[in-house]
Amino acid sequence: MDVLVLIGRLLFVGLFLSSGVAHLTKTGPMAGYAASRGVPMAVPATVAGGLLILAGGISVAVGLWADLGALALAAFCFPTAVLMHGFWKDSEPEAKMMERTQFLKDTALGGAALLLFAFFAYAGHDLGLMVTGPALSIG
Template identity: 65%
Template sequence: MDVLVLIGRILFALLFVFSAVGHLTQSKAMGEYAAAKGIPAPVPATVLSGLLLLAAGLGIAFGVWADLGCLLLAVFLFPTAVLMHGFWKESDPQTRQQEQITFLKDVALGGAALALLAFFSYVGHDLGLTLTGPLFHIS
């Protein structure tokens, strides 16, 4: 089971690590998109979100307080879904569909992050193949 959880952690985290690289290397362009969505201080927000995604993704992949990484992702994903992908505001059918898909992806990934938070916190040090145990303890 330890190896399966390790593979799952790495695969889950890859999305966020790659996304973080995009946020950090393309912060001006991504900041312009965030500005168009009404995000205040869009470039600093883009850089900050990139750092959050990087820390959370690496923490999950390497098993360093993976539960905290999952919590950070959930805290990022749910507001991002609402603020950045408000499909209900779109009048163009294609744009509405694309935003709805992205909204639902963010919500689903946030739900997965919450489930993993509970799993890592519950299993604790028995999980194996991690560098640290969980920060939180759910019983």
């Protein structure tokens, strides 16, 4: 079971880690896109988002207060879904469909991150292959 949880954690955070690196190494283009979607202070938001998902992704990957890492990922996903992928603002059918898909992806990942938070906070002390137990405890 411990190995399956580790594999799941690593597969889950791969997207966040690669995206976090892109936020920090390709800040200009990413901030430009964020600005085009109406995100205020796009450059600081891009850098802050990159740092948040890197920290959260590393936390979940290595099991260092993974519950807080999962919460950080959820805290990134839900605002990103609304601010960056507001498909209801698009009038072009292709753009609307693409943004709707991205919106649903981000909300699904945020939901999965909330599930991981609950999982780590509830069973974290019993999981192997973690650096620490959870910072918070449920039940």
